[in-house]
Amino acid sequence: MSGESRGSQLLPVLAQLVRFLRQLEGPDNPSSVALAVLRRLSEEGPARVTDLARMTRASQPGMTQLVGRMEKSALVRRVPDPTDGRGVLVEVTEEGRAVVIRTLAHYATTLDHLFDELEPADRDAIVQALPALERLAQAGQKERAG
Amino acid sequence: MSGESRGSQLLPVLAQLVRFLRQLEGPDNPSSVALAVLRRLSEEGPARVTDLARMTRASQPGMTQLVGRMEKSALVRRVPDPTDGRGVLVEVTEEGRAVVIRTLAHYATTLDHLFDELEPADRDAIVQALPALERLAQAGQKERAG
DNA sequence: TATTGTTATACTCTATAACTATA
């Protein structure tokens, strides 16, 4: 062990992973925020703009704009909130659901393919580390939330 | 083991990691592409716009524009290429070097801090998986390059 | 003619400030 910190060791690997995943996102697929919103709407039903903004840590105007773009692409639809005249409920459309399914399948397939190219020992090491990586990412989210 | 593919298992974890690292980047820090360019220039000296574009998989006009923004922020400087009248050499400034050092230190510190909050077993699992994750990311890059 | 770099243009994504409508 050198004097190098753990963070320094982790940094280049994570940077490369991020660059790779960013490419995976590509210009045709929905952005990570758009995908997170569509998943949320698909899995838990309609939501307010403010709630979507909070969930994704976006600003309220930013979410208004994203919802606007997604509405233009027919991925979501705005309906008035019956319980609050100021509010708007954002609903996923059938096309929006299809995009979620298609996108996640595409990512999973790509990752599977890459996984298959690795040595079995590497595959095992990554699978072993998945829960730990998840907790690392969660700790990172909490950091900001606090 | 369920019938779920490895890619599907990996997906949510990587997605969360990416979201966390994107927040880490923040609006004040240089973008990942800008940081990659500044590192390249710091470590290996001046480079052509075309080479920087190829290295980061950006378009040539995109790199011209990024260099323009970085020049406006005094992070780099353009000098004519003495060996080719068409070319331009991009050089990092002292301020650019300082930004690289400061940014990497910030990332490393943040990751160290998060690492310290993990259980030792989790830390070990991640360290064990680092070379495998690096190869996974490299495989992903190659995929695109081919 | 091919290469290097830029300009023109357009779109996504994001933010802050100012505004409107409802509570």
Next chain:
DNA sequence: TATAGTTATAGAGTATAACAATA
């Protein structure tokens, strides 16, 4: 007055097409 949402505006980041200068 506080909250929900939008509009106005600005800037980063990215791309393609058209162009200028040099090789």
